[in-house]
Amino acid sequence: MHAPVGRGPTGLAPINGARMFNYALRRILYSVPIAVGVSLVCFLLLHIAPGDPIDAIAPESASPQLLAELRAAYGFDRSLPVQYFSWLSNVIVGDFGTSIMTGRPVLGELANAVVNTLLLSGGAVLVGFVFGLLLGTIAGYTAGSPADRAATAFAVAGISVPNYWLGLVLVVIFAVNQDWLPAMGMGQGAPFLSWANLRHFVLPVIALSVIPAGIIARSVRGTVAEVRKQEFVQTLHAKGLSPFRVFIHVMKNSAPALLAVMGLQLGYLMGGSILVETVFSWPGTGFLLNTAIFTRDLPLLQGTILILSMFFVVINLVVDLAQALFDPRIERN
């Protein structure tokens, strides 16, 4: 009768189920050693740093005996490999230890911060990616025209403006001078979708989204302009396709490169921005990291860095799998 022809011209690649499954499995397995390596680096970096975390919390008058007891209590007296493996085996079951400063479990502190950062970066992703894609596509399609130059100038400005500086300027204009929007913190207790809550997002989201918007716009422009120069685009025109159909072909061809850039930006945003979260006193991972660094709160620092790096590992994995959905050539041995 009739061959099983994938999902046709608009859809994703017709997926050869077994092959895609194998690829996904392989890719997930590859992530395990990467994750272990990342955890080792997280652990070691903090131990290579000079200074002793116990000195930071113990009173200056503490006797050497007390210091030794504290060290033993936190396990700092054991050899590095032993410390690493005991930390790792605890981490795997979700025990990130206890914060030295607050005495509360690291996991709880982290969970709150991660949720807050995810909310903020979710907004920044939405704004930054939409603007970046829009500007980049317009520029790529009109390469060399005034529209392209305007979009590119905007993108370069976006990349060049330090986001904490932009944050401060926004605060001065919209919070201090005009009192239209709050300068700091999150909406306390207000329902999530209410203006009382969302208004807290406006300024930090703008400050955070400008750099990813610029970076994405530039790489979309480059990729789209490059794809449009390829010979198959001429074939599409020779087929008599409408500009919209040609656009779909161009975008699907550009997708893998764009996913890679967006994945990276997503990773950065998920990590929270120490500077922007500090400017807006946003209780996210960046803010937490900042606190942990200045108080030399080793368990908290290790846990936070580990979780943030794991975001990267997971996002990379997701990007790789998504790329294979768009481009059949990627899924190879």
Add this chain to the structure above:
Amino acid sequence: MQISPLKQTLPSAETPLVTVEDLRVRFRSRDFNVPVVNGVSFSLGKGEVLCLLGESGSGKSVTMRALMRLFPSTAVVSGKINVDGHDILGLSRSKLRAIRGAVVSMIFQEPMTSLDPVFTIGSQIAESVMFHEGASRRQAELRALELLELVQVPSAKRRLIAYPHELSGGLRQRAMIALALACRPKLLLADEPTTALDATVQIQILLLLRELQHELGMATIFVTHDLGVACEVADRVAVMYAGRFVEQGSITQVMDNPSHPYTQGLLRSTVHEGVRGVRLETIPGSPPDLAELPAGCSFAPRCGFVRPDCTMAVPHDATVGQGHSARCVLVG
């Protein structure tokens, strides 16, 4: 494989499918202004096969692409092109799209880069059918399957869901041909369709194209620099040099009685059967810089028969015989 004998040229009384009058194309931008086609006129009957022969840069590809107005944005075009009653150069963009791929379609030189790498062969063919004929996806996919069978792709069903990179060069070119034939065009344009292929595959593709052309009866324009290809498929030949037709006629007329010194040079510099040991001749010099064409005959600087009047004005198209002409002062 059954191959019908070469068709003879029949002077047809009916209106030709294609008429081109004084086509001129130049590429112009801030940095360059180069005339690439300098007054080309010809007509082509229904079902006829014309070969455009010439070196790279002689304007043959651009002349052919003009028939579907497929130009880079820097092209400045004048003249008249009529294909099947449509004024190609005057059509609105949307009317032009309705013609591209349906009335006139094109096979490109390099099937690897000319097919979209991230869509399956089947969906690329089906897309054309759906777009031009408003067919449902299912109908279009059925047609794609028929087409792949028509171009003799083995296990066509499996190839429908294959991507271009999963096929060999020959199969890819067959898929490209299937795509070009998807909406039963009246005019097929083939831009060096065998140049990028292995020698053995080249012959298969040529034979296939000739067979399909006979079977479907569409007019075909072949661009090639390969005389062997021209002899194999063409009813008529037009030899291009520096953006002009320097000689045109039936394949037998041009092969048996080449009248322009450039055509004669081309024939002498081609490997024939049974001439082993005979030294091949080359045409001295190199093609002219299109931006600074000499006045008069563009070939004069390389021509062994050059006379003073060659450089005065471009020679007019002189008749050699019935349907055979050459732009040379030595003719007529």
